[in-house]
Amino acid sequence: GAVVSQHPSRVICKSGTSVKIECRSLDFQATTMFWYRQFPKQSLMLMATSNEGSKATYEQGVEKDKFLINHASLTLSTLTVTSAHPEDSSFYICSARRQGADYGYTFGSGTRLTVV
Amino acid sequence: KNQVEQSPQSLIILEGKNCTLQCNYTVSPFSNLRWYKQDTGRGPVSLTIMTFSENTKSNGRYTATLDADTKQSSLHITASQLSDSASYICVVSAFDISGTYKYIFGTGTRLKVLA
Numbered sequence: 001g002a003v004v005s006q007h008p009s010r011v012i013c014k015s016g017t018s019v020k021i022e023c024r025s026l027d028f029q030a031t032t033m034f035w036y037r038q039f040p041k042q043s044l045m046l047m048a049t050s051n052e053g054s055k056a057t058y059e060q061g062v063e064k065d066k067f068l069i070n071h072a073s074l075t076l077s078t079l080t081v082t083s084a085h086p087e088d089s090s091f092y093i094c095s096a097r098r099q100g101a102d103y104g105y106t107f108g109s110g111t112r113l114t115v116v
Numbered sequence: 117k118n119q120v121e122q123s124p125q126s127l128i129i130l131e132g133k134n135c136t137l138q139c140n141y142t143v144s145p146f147s148n149l150r151w152y153k154q155d156t157g158r159g160p161v162s163l164t165i166m167t168f169s170e171n172t173k174s175n176g177r178y179t180a181t182l183d184a185d186t187k188q189s190s191l192h193i194t195a196s197q198l199s200d201s202a203s204y205i206c207v208v209s210a211f212d213i214s215g216t217y218k219y220i221f222g223t224g225t226r227l228k229v230l231a
Contacts, residue, residue, distance in 0.1 A: 006159070034219075043205060043224045044160070093159050097217070104150060104209065105219055107159035 002098045003027055006108025013084055013115055021079045021111045023094030029074035030096035034105065035067070038091040050077040084115040119143050120208050120222035128228045133196055137225045139189040139206030146210040147217070151180050151191045154203045154224075163191070163204075196229045203227070 003026040013019045023033055031052045036044040048069055049057040056069035066088075068080040077096075081088050091112055095105040120141045129135050141149070148167045152160035164173045164180040166189070172181045177194045193200055206222035 004159075041226065043221045046219075091157070095159075095219075104148075104162060104165060107152075107161070110157065110159045112157060 002106045004094065004096050004106045004108045006094050006111055008111060009109060010112045011114070013113070015085055015115055016083055018080055018082045019084055019113060021081075021092055021094075021113075023077045023079070023096070023108050025075045025096045025098075025106075028096075028098045030077075030098070031074060033071060033077040033094055033096045035069065035077075035079050036093045036095070038093060038110075044093060047079075052077075081113065084113075086115045089113055089115045118223055119220050120206055122204075122206050122222040122225050124225060125223070126226040126228070128230060129196055131196060131198055131229050131231050135193050135196060135227065137191045137193075137204050137206075137227070139191070139222055141187050141189070141206070141208045141220075141222075143208045143210050143220055144187070146208050148209050149180075149182055149189050150207045150209070151178070151189075152205040152207060154205060156202070160205055193227075198229050198231060201227060201229045 005024045007022045033050040035047045037047050038044050046059050047062045050069045050071040052071045052074055058064045071077040091110050093110045094108040097105045123138045150165045151163045153163050154160040163178050164175050166173050166182045168184045179192045182189045203224045203226050205224045208220045212218050
């Protein structure tokens with residue numbers, strides 16, 4: 001149990017366009033999901049906490065208008081990178097926590113975004 | 117200073133050898149400590165989880181230890197395989213001052229196993 005699906009796994013887009021990444025909890029409901037960014041050879045950096053039915057909470061230094069988060073249902077959160085720039089190229093990972101006994105966070109498989 | 121420090125930063129070993137990765141943390145109190153394996157280009161996958169009262173936890177060739185007094189944890193990999201090449205991340209979970217459950221990530225250790 002506790003499977004998180006992330007899509008797409010890879011995406012290449014042109015500068016100035018927007019890209020949407022989906023994160024789904026397949027076998028549990030997640031009122032809270034998390035979005036991370038990971039640079040090469042570095043650990044995960046929390047970008048924002050996605051809350052179902054309310055606004056996301058962004059970490060300091062993360063532009064909320066740049067990285068739009070929508071958590072429309074208990075099983076789906078989306079991250080939209082708007083007006084993408086080459087410096088937005090990175091590995092993006094989502095996670096969700098199953099409520100109840102300490103299931104911890106289950107991570108998606110990640111999305112490699114390349115902006116050209 | 118990171119609340120969860122890992123060492124070494126990177127490690128290269130020969131296939132079949134054992135190795136031990138270290139994790140020192142300052143988070144207190146904490147809920148539990150996890151070790152994750154992250155293959156290149158993939159999301160982290162949980163290996164072990166320990167509460168503060170547990171000293172050791174095994175998962176196949178992976179054995180994690182925890183010393184809550186010294187705030188240290190280790191991950192021992194026995195008879196390494198090429199597929200063990202990955203980053204290993206120590207994660208401490210705790211409730212912050214507002215009562216929110218948080219994951220605090222370690223800096224990670226990149227392990228490469230050579231044939």
